[in-house]
Amino acid sequence: MExxxxxxxxxxxxxxxxxxxxxxxxxxxxxxxxxxxKAEQGNLSEAAPARAGAPTIELKAKQFELIKLGxxxxxxxxxxxxxxxxxxxxxxxxTQVSSPYQGRILDVFVNLGDRVRRGDPLFTVESPDLxxxxxxxxxxxxxxxxxxxxxxxxxxxxxxxxxxQKDLDQAISxxxxxxGNYEAARRTLVVFGKADGEIxxxxxxxxxxxxxxxxxxxxxVISARxxxxxxxxxxxxxxxxxTVADDSSMWLNAFVVEAAAPAIAVGDAVxxxxxxxxxxxxxxxxxxxxxxxxxxxxxxxxxxxxxxxxRALRAGMMATFEIVVSQPVDSPSxxxxxxxxxxxxxxxxxxxxxxxxxxxxxxxxGIQQDGHDQILDGLKEGEPxxxxxxxxxxxxxxxxxxx
Numbered sequence: 001m002e003x004x005x006x007x008x009x010x011x012x013x014x015x016x017x018x019x020x021x022x023x024x025x026x027x028x029x030x031x032x033x034x035x036x037x038k039a040e041q042g043n044l045s046e047a048a049p050a051r052a053g054a055p056t057i058e059l060k061a062k063q064f065e066l067i068k069l070g071x072x073x074x075x076x077x078x079x080x081x082x083x084x085x086x087x088x089x090x091x092x093x094x095t096q097v098s099s100p101y102q103g104r105i106l107d108v109f110v111n112l113g114d115r116v117r118r119g120d121p122l123f124t125v126e127s128p129d130l131x132x133x134x135x136x137x138x139x140x141x142x143x144x145x146x147x148x149x150x151x152x153x154x155x156x157x158x159x160x161x162x163x164x165q166k167d168l169d170q171a172i173s174x175x176x177x178x179x180g181n182y183e184a185a186r187r188t189l190v191v192f193g194k195a196d197g198e199i200x201x202x203x204x205x206x207x208x209x210x211x212x213x214x215x216x217x218x219x220x221v222i223s224a225r226x227x228x229x230x231x232x233x234x235x236x237x238x239x240x241x242x243t244v245a246d247d248s249s250m251w252l253n254a255f256v257v258e259a260a261a262p263a264i265a266v267g268d269a270v271x272x273x274x275x276x277x278x279x280x281x282x283x284x285x286x287x288x289x290x291x292x293x294x295x296x297x298x299x300x301x302x303x304x305x306x307x308x309x310x311r312a313l314r315a316g317m318m319a320t321f322e323i324v325v326s327q328p329v330d331s332p333s334x335x336x337x338x339x340x341x342x343x344x345x346x347x348x349x350x351x352x353x354x355x356x357x358x359x360x361x362x363x364x365x366g367i368q369q370d371g372h373d374q375i376l377d378g379l380k381e382g383e384p385x386x387x388x389x390x391x392x393x394x395x396x397x398x399x400x401x402x403x
Contacts, residue, residue, distance in 0.1 A: 055360040067389030075333040077367045080322040085254035087317040093246035103127035116216045127212040137185040147178035220246040250308045254321040255299040269324040332375040337388040352384040
């Protein structure tokens with residue numbers, strides 16, 4: 001090797017040796033306490049526990065007045081399917097009332113919403129059929145009177161030998177025929193709704209009444225009315241003049257989402273609330289399920305029947321439904337006012353650590369029912385917690401320490 005190159009390599013080797021020696025001396029003479037890589041690792045290891053620890057705050061005496069303390073309690077939560085629906089008349093107890101015969105309406109005695117009793121008059125119809133039936137009754141009554149008088153006369157004459165037996169027999173036959181026709185005519189008027197007293201008056205006065213009275217077939221309320229004087233009515237024509245509904249029992253019609261429909265069966269318990277009435281839970285049972293899913297709303301009809309003897313419910317009122325589909329489950333719970341939804345969507349509660357300190361705990365919420373939240377994770381039964389005012393404490397944490 002040339003002398004010049006050998007000298008260069010000697011200079012480089014000497015520089016490396018001196019540099020290494022300097023670092024070694026710095027490390028063992030105290031530099032290890034300030035070693036940059038170790039210091040950075042030490043800082044990370046010390047910071048990690050601080051981030052992993054649950055936030056804790058200390059409340060002052062006056063702040064305790066704004067919260068309420070309690071414990072995590074076990075509570076039975078119903079497994080339910082929720083739905084929204086409405087109150088309706090019980091169509092099994094609702095009747096569309098029309099005239100059994102064609103005619104024009106003369107008078108209407110009821111209005112929408114009126115309460116009626118069975119047998120009360122609803123409206124009258126001028127019916128040619130009724131007038132024909134009444135005329136037939138008057139005629140058969142006259143024939144019967146004549147047949148009765150003829151029979152009495154012939155019986156007397158037969159006793160005196162003034163007539164033949166065959167004439168008496170014919171008179172008896174005629175009287176029976178007249179009596180049968182008269183009875184049939186009376187029964188025809190019963191079909192028209194005439195009472196016995198009215199029929200007797202028609203026979204006595206020999207006067208035809210042109211007004212056919214249509215009466216209520218049941219106790220209830222007038223739920224629909226289209227009748228008006230002068231209107232022509234025919235049997236089976238729509239709309240019917242009057243509809244009477246027995247509102248002592250009402251339907252609750254709910255519409256459940258398609259995914260929940262298979263879990264519901266006839267006989268399942270129902271808790272319904274009608275805010276416009278009282279808002280109190282109304283107990284009922286599922287009595288009928290719709291036969292198909294509505295292709296537009298993707299929902300299925302679920303119907304319950306409920307007692308309305310107090311007449312507090314009205315058709316059309318909105319209602320919320322909780323359909324109980326299985327037995328209740330017991331789980332830890334706290335009031336909803338003890339749970340806070342954070343900005344990231346997580347749910348938190350505050351656990352009491354000692355007399356003044358509280359620890360924030362992330363919890364997993366299940367069923368929310370009757371003002372209580374089911375706790376699936378994060379709290380244990382019996383732990384002391386804030387059950388009201390948790391939002392206030394959460395705001396203290398977010399505000400940070402004050403001077």
